[in-house]
Amino acid sequence: MRALIALATTIGLALTLLTAVAPPAAAADLLSQGKPATSSSTEKASTPASAAVDGDTRTRWSSTFGDRQWLRVDLGANATISQVVLRWETAYARAFQIQTSDDGTAWTTIHSTTTGTGGVQTLDVDGSGRYVRIHGTQRGTAYGYSLWEFQVYGSGTGTPPGNGIPDPTTASLEAANGPLTTATYTVPSPSGYGSGTVTYPTSRGSYPGVVLMPGYQGTQQNLRWLAPRLASWGFVVINVGTNTLTDDPASRGRQITAAGTQLLALGNTAGTPVSGKLNGTLGAVGHSMGGGGVMAALRDDPRFRAGVPTAPYYPNMNFSAVTDPTFFLTCQSDAVAHGNTYAVPWYTSMSQAEKLYIEVPGDHLCPMTDYGDKAKQGKWIVSFLSLWLRADTRFSPFLCGPVRDADQNDTSLVTRWMDTCPL
Structure with a gap:
């Protein structure tokens, strides 16, 4: 008996040692945070889909009050999905599915409950796909569905395809149009703003949206040069006309929000x-009072994740609360909204915030259609928004590092440059 006890003790000790030294399972990566998110509906502007993947447990997505609703995140590339964490607000789902998709159209259910x-709720799952969504089919309360965070864990299997966007070069970014074919669409019934023309890539894929807002007495002509440039690099762009030509910056900020909602x-x-x-x-992106409106939208609407105020104008306003990436483009001889008056104090x-400030030769009109160096301005704006709205780091060399230095050090092109590099 003593021998059996000794043997059992020895085996137990050996098993304990084996357990102690066994390597832990590989930790899954958080794949969803900061990625593009969409939903079947939102209850209000302050509870967008993006709030469920922003890493902030003080912000949330909430749907309208109906049973069949969904929230989807685009991981950017196919990935192996091993775990999903749902951090519900009071309004939760009693019945729902977790589903994956390679193309955002055909869905495979990897978890289902009633x-x-x-x-x-921490759900261990086994699936793969570029898109992951929660599809609610029965509410647990009289309200809709509301998530503080929708967290998808796993391991990536490739790099984001960039929706067919090739590697950028100085020559391609300074050309009048990028690599994607575009088309235009007139918004039939603008809601909350005066008029809207949408320029979009005709290729298959989903893209960030960008609102263009003119300045005082301005029209869609103000930033017409920028719409096809951005769309041809993978953005859906709505070029906006205001309710009246004299709308102040606060009104223009609200119209940017309205145009984004309708887009x-x-x-x-x-x-x-x-x-x-x-x-x-x-x-x-906005010019003059429209640039002031961009700052207001960044401050007030969490759906806007990056902005480019050009020659921005908004008297007696403090934007220290803005935390989103912001690119100030100003004009050296601007007698209306010189950078020292508005943009530099805000910066x-x-x-x-991640910040970029570039001052170039010219007067207040320098960012408008038919003024200034559009090859350089376009390169910087496309690169900035590609980096911060699509997380496409292929564009960062044009804003930081040796590739950027040729622009930054050319005094005939740039009269002042400030940034928060390295990115």
């Missing part, structure tokens, strides 16, 4: 030319 509990709605509406082409991420006060 007894959801709300709270924090996303058009992307979610079957039969429109941009149906399925919006990935839920928004940015904005200096924004301690939590």
Whole structure:
């Protein structure tokens, strides 16, 4: 008996040692945070789909009050999915599925339940795909569905395809148009703003949306040069006309938000030319009072993730609360909105944001159609928005490092340059 006890003890000790030294299972990566997100609906502008993948447990997505609703995240490339964590607000799903897709159209269910509990649910799953969504079929409350965070874990199997966008070069970025073919669409019934023309890539894929806002007495002509440039590099662009030519910056900020809301709605509406082409991420570019409006949209609307205020104008306003990436493009001889008056103080006060400031020769009109060096301006704006709205790091060398230096050090081209490099 003593021998058996000794043998058992020896075996137990050996097993304990084997367990102790066994390597831990490989940790899964958080794949969803900061990626483009879309949804079947949103309850209000302050609860967008993007809030469920922003890593901030103080912001949330919430749907309208109906049973069949979904939230989708685009991981950018096919990935192996091993775990999904749902951090519910009070409004949770009693019945739902977790589904994956390679193309955002055909879906495979990798988890299904009719007894959801709300709270924090950690689901071990086994699946793969570029797109992952939660599809709610029965609410647990009288409200809709609401998630503080929708977290997808796993391992990537490739690099983001970039929706067919080739590697950028100085020559291609300074050309009048990028690599994608584009088309235009006139918004039939603008809601909350005066008029809208959408320029979009005709190729298959989903892209960030960008709102273009003119300045005082301006029209869509102001930034018409920029719409096809951006669209041909993988953006769905709405060029906006204001309610009146004299709308102030605060009004222009609200109209940027309204145009963004309608652009996303058009992307979610079957039969429109941009149906399925919006990935839920928004940015904005504006001139003069429109640039002030861009700053207001970045401050007030969490759906806007990056902005380019050009020659921005907004008297007596503090934008230190803006935390999104912001590119200030100003004009050296601007007697209306010189950088020292508005953009530089805002730039200096924004301690939590990635920032770029470029001053170029010219007066207040230098960012407008038919003024200034559009090859360089276009290269910088396309690169900035590609980096911060699509997380496409192939564009970062044109903003930081040796490739950028040729522009930064050319005093005939740039009269002042500030940034938060390295990116």
